[in-house]
Amino acid sequence: xxxxxxxxxRLLEDASSxxxxxxxxxxxxxxxxxxxxxxxxxFHILNPTSVELEEIYTRxxxxxxxSKAMQxxxxxxxxxxxxxxxxxxxxxxxxxxxDDAPSERQLLKWYSKFGFVKKSGxxxxxxxxxxxxxxx
Numbered sequence: 001x002x003x004x005x006x007x008x009x010r011l012l013e014d015a016s017s018x019x020x021x022x023x024x025x026x027x028x029x030x031x032x033x034x035x036x037x038x039x040x041x042x043f044h045i046l047n048p049t050s051v052e053l054e055e056i057y058t059r060x061x062x063x064x065x066x067s068k069a070m071q072x073x074x075x076x077x078x079x080x081x082x083x084x085x086x087x088x089x090x091x092x093x094x095x096x097x098x099d100d101a102p103s104e105r106q107l108l109k110w111y112s113k114f115g116f117v118k119k120s121g122x123x124x125x126x127x128x129x130x131x132x133x134x135x136x
Contacts, residue, residue: 018045021080029072037065041073050083067113074114078132086111088126 022043033039038059044052053073058065077084088107102110104126108118116128 084130
């Protein structure tokens with residue numbers, strides 16, 4: 001009984017860590033980069049140690065702001081031992097995007113710069129994952 005309770009308490013603690021990561025990262029990135037432009041990010045907690053980055057949007061685009069935001073997100077995820085997941089837009093999703101939206105090949109290359117690795121899918125459902133990087 002006591003070991004079961006400890007297990008549940010550990011799960012609650014882990015979930016709180018993922019929730020804190022999301023809350024703190026959204027605030028930290030927006031505050032740190034607000035003087036450079038608009039940054040919008042959103043996450044979805046998948047489990048106690050994995051978070052999906054659902055959106056990263058910046059204005060102005062092609063200014064390096066998205067890369068700065070992504071580096072901050074990755075650093076904070078590593079500090080908190082959080083695995084990051086991204087799902088690239090499907091062909092259907094891409095139809096509703098701006099003409100200047102990056103291609104799947106461009107997105108694969110961009111996310112790879114930050115340590116993301118392609119895990120599954122073809123052009124219709126590509127998933128990439130980034131494991132926390134130990135800084136010690």
